[in-house]
Amino acid sequence: MAEEKKDNKKGTLSPLANVVLMKPRVTEKAYAVNALNQYVFQIAPRATKTEVRRAVEEAYGVSVVSVNIVKLPEKRRVFGKVVGRRNPIKKAIVKLKTGDSIALFKAGI
Numbered sequence: 799m800a801e802e803k804k805d806n807k808k809g810t811l812s813p814l815a816n817v818v819l820m821k822p823r824v825t826e827k828a829y830a831v832n833a834l835n836q837y838v839f840q841i842a843p844r845a846t847k848t849e850v851r852r853a854v855e856e857a858y859g860v861s862v863v864s865v866n867i868v869k870l871p872e873k874r875r876v877f878g879k880v881v882g883r884r885n886p887i888k889k890a891i892v893k894l895k896t897g898d899s900i901a902l903f904k905a906g907i
Contacts, residue, residue, distance in 0.1 A: 812853070812856040812857055814852060814853045815853040815856055815857035817853075818845045818849045819839050819840075819854070820839070820840045820841060820842060821840050822837070822838065822839050822840075823839060823840055823889055831891065835893060835894050835895075835896065835898070836891055837854075837892050837900055838889055838890070838891050838892075839854075839889065839890050839892065840887055840888070840889050841867070841889060843886075843888050845867075845888065845890070847867060847890075850865050850890045850892065851865050851892075854892050858900050860894050860900065861898055862893070863893045863895055865890055865891070866890070866893075867888065867889070867890050868889050868890075868891070869886065869887075869888050870886060870887050872884060872886040
């Protein structure tokens with residue numbers, strides 16, 4: 799019997815995706831762009847568009863049309879007398895080919 803290539807198990811990602819994709823951004827705005835076939839991920843600070851494209855294609859088995867990256871700066875937070883900061887983040891907005899989708903972002907999950 800020939801061995802078949804096994805698909806990624808649910809919840810497991812390729813080694814590249816584990817380094818580049820930190821977590822999906824689950825916000826109202828992220829769900830709003832899902833209607834446009836776009837998905838938002840928080841990514842590693844040094845990740846590039848090419849790395850993000852390859853990581854999403856390997857991890858989810860979809861075709862990526864474009865990748866836009868946004869850097870959000872750190873922000874000052876005040877908790878009573880204590881002044882702190884929110885860490886800066888880098889996020890990627892990934893547009894998929896028509897017909898492709900990522901099940902992770904379906905409503906109710």
